[in-house]
Amino acid sequence: MNIVLASASPSRRSILNSAGVEPVIHPADVDEDALIAGLREAEPDEVVAALAEAKARKVAPDHPDDIVIGCDSMLLLDGELQGKPRTAAATVERWRRQRGRTAELITGHCVVGPGGACRVTVSRTSVVFADVSDADIEAYAATGEPWQCAGAFTLEALGGWFIDRIEGDPSNVIGLSLPVVRRAIYELGHDVSGFWNLTARPVAR
Structure with a gap:
């Protein structure tokens, strides 16, 4: 039995790698914009x-x-x-709005086990953005790093310079909450240690 990640996100893969798991990568072909458009009246968690x-x-x-x-x-x-900004201009606009403020990073998780048993959970983490200078906003946007990131930032790379603190699960901000996934795997009747590949785990320095 393997863990399959329905995403091409290098950040989510890195979280699992650091936790001893080498997932099978199978990105899902889903029209996110169409799905969101059909949920205009839904709550953010939904x-x-x-x-x-x-x-x-x-x-x-x-x-x-x-x-x-x-x-x-x-x-x-x-x-x-706020989803992915996708362009430098949209990234600059987002950061000018969110700098010096607090927002919530919301991550939905769906874990499907053998036989189709499914667990769906939402996790929230508060993010306190630094009061970033215009020059740094423009330089960060120009790198392209935040274009495909929810909230137009990363916690674990260049964007880490511009986050003053978080309140809650840090792995959730990166894109996959290990506590949420652990609980789901337990509910599906499995232990997380059964998925460990310790020979592939990054060595701490």
């Missing part, structure tokens, strides 16, 4: 949960004997969900 579930269920039939994990993250600021 939106990210629906996206995560759509991804996991899309991939699960191809891996009937494995554990499939689908995730989706969005930033909640002023009651509005």
